[in-house]
Amino acid sequence: MADKQLACAACQPTGICGGKGLLTLKDGAWANNPLAIQVLGICSALAVTNRLENSLVMGAALIFVCVGSNLIVSLLRKHTPHRIRMIAEVAIIATFVILFDQFLKAFYWDMSKQLGPYVGLIITNCIVMGRAEAFALQNPPVLSMVDGLANGIGYAVVLAIIGFFRELLGTGEILGYKIPVFSEWYTPNQLMILAPGAFFALGIVIAIFNAIKGPAPEENK
Amino acid sequence: MSETSAWVILIAAIFTNNILLTNFLGMCSFIACSGQIKTSLGLGTAVIFVMIMTTIINYVIYHFVLVPFNLGHLQFIVFIAVIAAFVQLVEMFIERFSPKLYFALGIFLPLITVNCAILGASLFMIIRNYSFMQSVGFGLGAGIGWALAIVLLAGLRQKMRYSHVPKCFEGVAIAMIVTGVLAMTFMGFAGMVSIQ
Numbered sequence: 001m002a003d004k005q006l007a008c009a010a011c012q013p014t015g016i017c018g019g020k021g022l023l024t025l026k027d028g029a030w031a032n033n034p035l036a037i038q039v040l041g042i043c044s045a046l047a048v049t050n051r052l053e054n055s056l057v058m059g060a061a062l063i064f065v066c067v068g069s070n071l072i073v074s075l076l077r078k079h080t081p082h083r084i085r086m087i088a089e090v091a092i093i094a095t096f097v098i099l100f101d102q103f104l105k106a107f108y109w110d111m112s113k114q115l116g117p118y119v120g121l122i123i124t125n126c127i128v129m130g131r132a133e134a135f136a137l138q139n140p141p142v143l144s145m146v147d148g149l150a151n152g153i154g155y156a157v158v159l160a161i162i163g164f165f166r167e168l169l170g171t172g173e174i175l176g177y178k179i180p181v182f183s184e185w186y187t188p189n190q191l192m193i194l195a196p197g198a199f200f201a202l203g204i205v206i207a208i209f210n211a212i213k214g215p216a217p218e219e220n221k
Numbered sequence: 222m223s224e225t226s227a228w229v230i231l232i233a234a235i236f237t238n239n240i241l242l243t244n245f246l247g248m249c250s251f252i253a254c255s256g257q258i259k260t261s262l263g264l265g266t267a268v269i270f271v272m273i274m275t276t277i278i279n280y281v282i283y284h285f286v287l288v289p290f291n292l293g294h295l296q297f298i299v300f301i302a303v304i305a306a307f308v309q310l311v312e313m314f315i316e317r318f319s320p321k322l323y324f325a326l327g328i329f330l331p332l333i334t335v336n337c338a339i340l341g342a343s344l345f346m347i348i349r350n351y352s353f354m355q356s357v358g359f360g361l362g363a364g365i366g367w368a369l370a371i372v373l374l375a376g377l378r379q380k381m382r383y384s385h386v387p388k389c390f391e392g393v394a395i396a397m398i399v400t401g402v403l404a405m406t407f408m409g410f411a412g413m414v415s416i417q
Binding site for chain 1: 305
């Protein structure tokens, strides 16, 4: 994975992340991939992946929100009373989502229209909430940011994979451009950009992750 | 679109534009809570109730508070606060009157707060510019549609315990595939009515 190049001086044991930076990054992006392994935040993963472009924007949005909210939650972790931590987390997350939404509306109006309610729905994305609750509450700010980044990347990569195949199989194009030989030969299968295709694509991606990583982690009910 | 009657929206929200199977909202609890028909039925009922009430409350707040004061951009944070408060209320209510259901639902009741279907219904209502009656129809329809889908999946998964699923597909992966097939059958309704 590309994570290896991201190792920095800060990740040394004496550094700012206390030596856990790289580990955290790897864990979030691969070993505990939020989408494929933990199956969190799948709503948006299914809804916006009908085009690669949408998937990329959504991935960027989640990275931004996850890093930002993890940082703030972590900074405030000693000052937040335990009982009201949930509502505090939601408020922080919502703030970042509003920022991103306003940014899209100001500079990329078409994209904002296409994503529709799904930008707002990042608030209820279990990944962001889950990382704030499970990680940022117990860890220092910089490490929390790394964790947010890692999970955001893990999410964005899987989203891009699904988006790539759905657009390719559904329309025969990539990012709206035709591919020289493929597009003429291939008959687009509309099903892939419609709802069922999303379910099939994600199911298969999860199955592939399971096959690589060993048996399915849970099925407890 | 804004002329459509509330009944049409109600039917469309249940079948042709099912909030779960075509808009993918509320997937988390959908996958996690669909092990047993009974649990899913309880959760489905709770979602119907919360959804219709929150769409009504959010409609009133949006059109009578946020719009007049030009605060539209605060809609996310206001909606989620309303939903969180309302879920808390329902939780206390269920705990008081049906402790059994309360324990069966366990962690998933508070999780309705972060159920994207609830927030999604409110956001769709704003984006599609529904009138008050249309919003009521949409909230009710979306709730029923969600409950219908989760009960259907729970039934299928109960049957599936006795079938031999390939190792790597076990658990969530096969549930997604089955949901895909379910979504395909719901596409059969597509020509009936449509809202968008």
